[in-house]
Amino acid sequence: MAKIENLISKQGYDWKFSTVGGVTRVNIENGQDIAHLSELDQKLWTVLSCPVKGLEFDERTLALLDSDHDGKLRVHEVVAASQWLCKVLADMDYLVEGRDSITFGAIRHDTDEGKQVVEAAKMILGKLDVNKDEISLADVKAYMDVYEEKCKAEYSAGETEPYEPPYGEGSDAAEAAVNAVRQKIADWFMRCKLVQFDEDAAGALDVQVEKIAAISAGNLNDSVGEISAYPLARPRKEGMLPLAEGLNPAWQAPMAAVVAAVPELQGKDSVSEEEWNAVVAKIDAYTAWKAAGETAMNEAIAAKLGEHAAAIEPVERLLRYCRDYFRLLHNYVVFKDFYRRDDKFLAVFQAGKLYIDQRCCDLCVKVTDMPRSTGTAGKSGIYLLYCHCVAKSGGAQMDIVAALTDGEIGGLHEGKNAIFYDRAGNDWDATITKIVDNPISVRQAFWSPYRKFGNWVTEKITKSASEKESKQFDEMTTKADSASTNLTAKPEDAAAEKKPAAPFDIAKFAGIFAAIGLAFGAIGAALGMLGGFIVAKWYNVIILVAAVVLLISGPSMLLAWLKLRKRNLGPVLNANGWAINSDVKINTTFGKTLTSMAKYPKVVAKDPFADKKMPWWQKCLIWLGVLAVLFLLVFRLTQHRWVWQPKPVEPVAEVVDSVAPEAEAVQATADTVTVEAQAEEAPAE
Numbered sequence: 001m002a003k004i005e006n007l008i009s010k011q012g013y014d015w016k017f018s019t020v021g022g023v024t025r026v027n028i029e030n031g032q033d034i035a036h037l038s039e040l041d042q043k044l045w046t047v048l049s050c051p052v053k054g055l056e057f058d059e060r061t062l063a064l065l066d067s068d069h070d071g072k073l074r075v076h077e078v079v080a081a082s083q084w085l086c087k088v089l090a091d092m093d094y095l096v097e098g099r100d101s102i103t104f105g106a107i108r109h110d111t112d113e114g115k116q117v118v119e120a121a122k123m124i125l126g127k128l129d130v131n132k133d134e135i136s137l138a139d140v141k142a143y144m145d146v147y148e149e150k151c152k153a154e155y156s157a158g159e160t161e162p163y164e165p166p167y168g169e170g171s172d173a174a175e176a177a178v179n180a181v182r183q184k185i186a187d188w189f190m191r192c193k194l195v196q197f198d199e200d201a202a203g204a205l206d207v208q209v210e211k212i213a214a215i216s217a218g219n220l221n222d223s224v225g226e227i228s229a230y231p232l233a234r235p236r237k238e239g240m241l242p243l244a245e246g247l248n249p250a251w252q253a254p255m256a257a258v259v260a261a262v263p264e265l266q267g268k269d270s271v272s273e274e275e276w277n278a279v280v281a282k283i284d285a286y287t288a289w290k291a292a293g294e295t296a297m298n299e300a301i302a303a304k305l306g307e308h309a310a311a312i313e314p315v316e317r318l319l320r321y322c323r324d325y326f327r328l329l330h331n332y333v334v335f336k337d338f339y340r341r342d343d344k345f346l347a348v349f350q351a352g353k354l355y356i357d358q359r360c361c362d363l364c365v366k367v368t369d370m371p372r373s374t375g376t377a378g379k380s381g382i383y384l385l386y387c388h389c390v391a392k393s394g395g396a397q398m399d400i401v402a403a404l405t406d407g408e409i410g411g412l413h414e415g416k417n418a419i420f421y422d423r424a425g426n427d428w429d430a431t432i433t434k435i436v437d438n439p440i441s442v443r444q445a446f447w448s449p450y451r452k453f454g455n456w457v458t459e460k461i462t463k464s465a466s467e468k469e470s471k472q473f474d475e476m477t478t479k480a481d482s483a484s485t486n487l488t489a490k491p492e493d494a495a496a497e498k499k500p501a502a503p504f505d506i507a508k509f510a511g512i513f514a515a516i517g518l519a520f521g522a523i524g525a526a527l528g529m530l531g532g533f534i535v536a537k538w539y540n541v542i543i544l545v546a547a548v549v550l551l552i553s554g555p556s557m558l559l560a561w562l563k564l565r566k567r568n569l570g571p572v573l574n575a576n577g578w579a580i581n582s583d584v585k586i587n588t589t590f591g592k593t594l595t596s597m598a599k600y601p602k603v604v605a606k607d608p609f610a611d612k613k614m615p616w617w618q619k620c621l622i623w624l625g626v627l628a629v630l631f632l633l634v635f636r637l638t639q640h641r642w643v644w645q646p647k648p649v650e651p652v653a654e655v656v657d658s659v660a661p662e663a664e665a666v667q668a669t670a671d672t673v674t675v676e677a678q679a680e681e682a683p684a685e
Contacts, residue, residue: 013039022585031092034329037082042075047332047581048076053672054366056423057328057348058275064313065328072577078332081321084296085359087113088318100323101136120315137319140312151304166282167261174261178283179629181254184232189273205235213244224250240270296656335584341593346423349573354387354402354430356418357411358598361385364420367399373575374434377401380571381563382586383409384436388429389420400430401572404440405591439563440591 013036016027026044028034050074052062055308063069069076086092090108104121108114121135124143191205207230215223228250233242243259244252249640259265262279309316330336331348338347354361367373367386377384383404390397400420404412412435420430569584586594 004529015040020173020334020336020339022587023583025582028329028333028336029096029327030096034095034326035086035092037333038079038327040333043581045075045333046335046580046582046584048581050332051368051577054368054576055348056346056350057331058320058324061324061328063529064317064320073332081325084113085318085321085325087111088117088314095322095326098323098326100138100319100321102322103134103136105133107318117314117318120312124312124315134318135315137316137323140316140319143312144309147308153369166286167263170261171286174258175283175286177257177261178280181232181251182280183274184251185241188232188235188241189239189276191231192237192239195235195237196239199237202235205231207231207234240272241276242270243268245269258658338584339590349576349578351400351424352401352420352422354385354418354420356385356402356430356432357407358414359404359407360596361402362596363403363405363569363594364400365576367401368576370399373401373572374436376575377572378436378438380569381438381567382436382569382572383438383440384572385432386411386434386436387418387420387430388433389430392427392429398428399433403569403572403586404595405586406440406595407597409437409440438567439559447488469627564591567591608681 015033016029017024018027019025023183025046026040031144052066052071053059055062062375064071065077065081066073067080085095088108088111089095090106094102094106104118105571107118107121109118124139125132125135127146128139128143130139135480167174182363194205195202211226211230215226220227227248230248230250232248232251233246243255243265263632264275264279265271327337327345328348330345331338335347338350350362351363351364354364370386385402385404387400387402388397389400412432414435416430416432418430418432420428422428564587569586570580570582573580573584
């Protein structure tokens with residue numbers, strides 16, 4: 001583990017600070033800032049560690065920075081790199097340029113580290129036979145390619161175990177031809193063995209005539225794929241595979257290639273399974289020899305290249321640091337690249353762009369641990385879309401999480417498809433797998449209660465309609481079954497099965513109607529109490545409406561405002577292996593830049609299929625009518641007998657005594673109706 005020297009300077013360095021993303025951060029702007037990086041208090045760093053894989057950053061550079069090779073880049077390793085650069089570079093401002101080449105004059109010659117870099121650089125240029133006073137990463141790569149070819153030549157020359165390929169120079173062609181048909185031939189021999197086991201199974205193992213008849217009406221050249229699925233040849237009890245005649249037309253060309261590449265098969269009309277297996281054994285031995293030789297060669301070359309790469313590593317390290325180190329600091333010590341909103345300087349964790357529902361989400365992060373991410377990222381306060389992506393070419397797969405920071409959410413749901421473009425411009429098919437619901441804006445929160453209520457009403461209506469439809473269908477089928485049964489039943493049986501109808505409980509329904517009346521009375525009393533306020537001033541109606549709207553949307557808007565102030569990307573990054581040491585805020589203004597909405601120009605031409613709109617004067621008349629009705633209703637409530645007036649509360653006992661005779665009379669009437677109904681329905685004797 002690298003040791004950090006001078007973690008805190010005795011005199012201290014005059015750091016400059018600025019506000020980035022609503023959080024105060026230190027500025028890293030020049031070589032002096034980089035040189036004094038070891039003096040920066042670790043509490044002021046934005047990141048404490050990050051993974052070395054899965055970022056939009058050169059992995060080789062991160063591997064060189066990761067001195068303990070634990071897969072994490074930590075603060076002490078970043079500081080160790082700056083200290084090494086101070087011993088190699090004559091001017092630390094050279095890092096700000098981000099170049100992948102350096103002149104010998106920019107390297108220190110008075111330190112051991114600088115001398116080591118210069119010697120290795122001159123050795124590389126000498127081997128390449130290049131005479132110049134600077135070196136680049138391209139030179140290092142060219143030298144390693146030349147050395148790799150040299151290692152391969154030395155390995156081939158030093159090989160002591162000769163091996164003769166089975167078919168000489170044509171062994172590769174024979175290998176390809178045999179591998180193209182070996183599975184189909186193995187299938188054919190198995191069919192022949194089943195025929196030997198049971199001759200009656202020959203018809204089932206051969207191609208069915210119906211299959212050929214089904215495609216015979218069309219162009220058979222268009223059905224080669226289906227024909228190739230038929231057996232290689234008709235199964236035979238003797239098990240001799242024909243090499244020319246009697247073969248499936250779709251396999252004649254591949255079989256001809258096998259015969260041409262394998263000398264043992266030339267001049268024969270058929271071949272047995274033993275003869276064919278002998279050919280396959282030669283091909284397998286040749287394939288295994290090539291694989292073993294290639295593996296051994298690669299291991300030997302890799303070992304030599306590793307030793308040589310260690311010798312020239314100081315040059316590669318310096319060149320990669322010159323190109324990448326300053327950018328790394330802008331994504332580690334501070335998040336300057338994230339907040340500058342420039343496509344040329346995107347943050348290292350931004351994986352690409354997601355296009356969905358007429359918008360583009362610029363903040364997309366690769367997900368390495370889906371359970372952990374979905375469990376903790378919700379604390380960010382950001383509306384998140386988790387998507388599973390499949391590459392259009394190659395079939396590679398990955399998971400991402402996209403932040404939706406502007407617009408509405410009406411058309412978003414799990415299972416919705418989208419398109420994701422990575423940083424290289426490759427497109428991926430994306431599908432939403434999970435949504436973390438958080439406020440997007442105060443405006444969206446204003447409509448949220450009404451949207452939820454509308455969805456609830458729609459769901460209830462749909463459920464009720466479905467239940468009623470199902471109930472009506474069941475009743476209709478039951479009545480139909482009963483009617484068909486009654487047609488065959490005897491009259492006396494039908495009369496015996498007929499049950500008297502349940503009596504109509506008048507008292508029960510009287511109580512229900514009384515409860516409804518009390519409810520309407522309470523509503524009228526409430527309107528009466530507000531009536532005086534409403535008619536006192538005309539604008540009181542507006543105040544009342546605004547108060548109701550505020551009562552409904554206010555809590556949702558307040559909650560959204562509080563969450564938007566605390567919206568933080570930190571939990572999303574922490575869930576993907578980062579150790580974030582500071583808030584990464586996304587306020588409303590900055591959030592609008594992370595999600596771009598579709599903008600359409602003004603359409604002049606008329607849409608011939610557009611719905612007909614109501615004329616403006618009709619809309620005005622309707623609104624005037626509604627307002628007039630409301631005004632008359634309020635006027636009547638406040639000026640006439642519906643005005644609420646408190647009445648003295650009667651004792652409960654007196655109310656019960658006054659209602660009891662009426663309830664007894666209602667019950668007696670109900671009993672009389674029930675007796676009469678039963679008498680009428682009783683069968684005549």
